[in-house]
Amino acid sequence: MATLIEAEGLTKRYGATRALDGASFKIETGRIVGLIGPNGAGKTTAIKAILGLARCEGSLKVLGLDPYLQRDELAERVSFIADVAVLPRWLKVSQAVEFVQGVHPRFRPERCREFLARTNIKPGSRVRELSKGMITQLHLALTMAIDAQLLVLDEPTLGLDILSRKQFYDTLISDYMDDERTILVTTHQVEEIETILTDLIFVDRGRVVLDLPMDEIPVRYAQLLAAPAQAEAARAMKPLSERQIMGRHCFMYEGADQDALAALGDVRRPSIADLFVAKVGGGAK
16 A cells, blocks of 8 residues: 555644654555544644644655645645534535635535535525534535545534434545545544544654554454452553453453453453553553
């Protein structure tokens, strides 16, 4: 696979604060990558750098381009949906389609209208008449109609109800994604994207603390639910974290012998949320 994004030693300072602190990662074509981190971890700064909106120390190439110096060229090949949808409330849906058609050379208006035809959004409706979910659908239709190689999503479903969030991701996968496109998504609702991700990147305090394909996670990491009588033996195997669930001890391990773990209790594949807590939060010891 071709490398779409390549960052080496990416560093960004805001005064005495390092929003990015030597972050390095690669993202390949045809992947759906979750960029996960706590507030202030550097996710937004990394996205700004990828979009050419922030200049950083280190090396960064996106689609073979320097995103800051070649932003205009990059903008034709990248789409972006932010956590806050900003459209003038007086704007009609039809006018939004016409506007994007006039400013973006890779926009396909007929494809946008096909997407909108599957919704309850009317061409003559104004933005102020749409619900938050419908505004997100409009943004998604406008974005997916751009023939872009990279789609960046920054908390795209923030504030939506569960049905709208599911519909958003279902539409994204069925109508946008293919082997030539890549999606980079940040969200705090990690459980909702776990099944669609191909790769996972954790960032904390400006540094990458995990960068793995999803299919390698159950090979490298394991979660153990052990009875109290087995807790000391489980601790001796040096877990990443420990917490208690309904009277049982829950341990997270990296690189442990899973057969040995199985002798101590119930071994499970860790969820993204639990793995994140173990790698970034440290868990309760």
